[in-house]
Amino acid sequence: MQGFDTTLYFITDSTGLCEEEFLRRTEAALQGGVTLLQLREKEKTAREYIALARKVHDLTKKYGIPMIIDDRVDVAIAVDAEGVHLGQSDLPADIARRILGEKKIVGATAKTVEQALEAYEKGADYLGVGAIYPTATKVKTVLTSTDMLEKICNAVPIPVNAIGGLNREDIGILKGIPIAGICVVSAIMKAGDPRFAAQELRQAVRGLLGR
Numbered sequence: 001m002q003g004f005d006t007t008l009y010f011i012t013d014s015t016g017l018c019e020e021e022f023l024r025r026t027e028a029a030l031q032g033g034v035t036l037l038q039l040r041e042k043e044k045t046a047r048e049y050i051a052l053a054r055k056v057h058d059l060t061k062k063y064g065i066p067m068i069i070d071d072r073v074d075v076a077i078a079v080d081a082e083g084v085h086l087g088q089s090d091l092p093a094d095i096a097r098r099i100l101g102e103k104k105i106v107g108a109t110a111k112t113v114e115q116a117l118e119a120y121e122k123g124a125d126y127l128g129v130g131a132i133y134p135t136a137t138k139v140k141t142v143l144t145s146t147d148m149l150e151k152i153c154n155a156v157p158i159p160v161n162a163i164g165g166l167n168r169e170d171i172g173i174l175k176g177i178p179i180a181g182i183c184v185v186s187a188i189m190k191a192g193d194p195r196f197a198a199q200e201l202r203q204a205v206r207g208l209l210g211r
Contacts (some may be wrong), residue, residue: 007181010034030063032198040070094122131164
């Protein structure tokens, strides 16, 4: 597994954007200080996903930030991404690990302590837990209480990130919970100035975590 920092985990959303504008916003987020980037494409074909992933990977390598591919282990292999993120309906973490090898990052989504423990035991390197708030993305979400988030953080020894509708104004709800960081989509992707939004969010999260 490669070293990685989940403080400000940015998940992309290309919905409604031309490729040029999508890449511009993605690079702005990298310039602003996101610490990990997940390329998430639910609608693209494998070829389209790979083509875009290559362009995004060029950007993440430029800024020294690991790129995680959502769902698709095949796409991650095709572009030599630093890792993959798996939902509850995707490949189990142990199978992804066997395919990708020990040097790649394997993340997993968990909404219960049982799911978290299973993902950890199967080799996941970090967990995404949520949604804490309703989200504006098209991904189906089930809300997760902060109590459950805290239980998951205390149940596993790997980094746990909160996800779902989080922004600079509402992350205070997470104070005191031993998360490693937050995952955001709209708070950066839909910001008027994605670079500034990322800078502000990173500073806010560090304050929240006492770093």
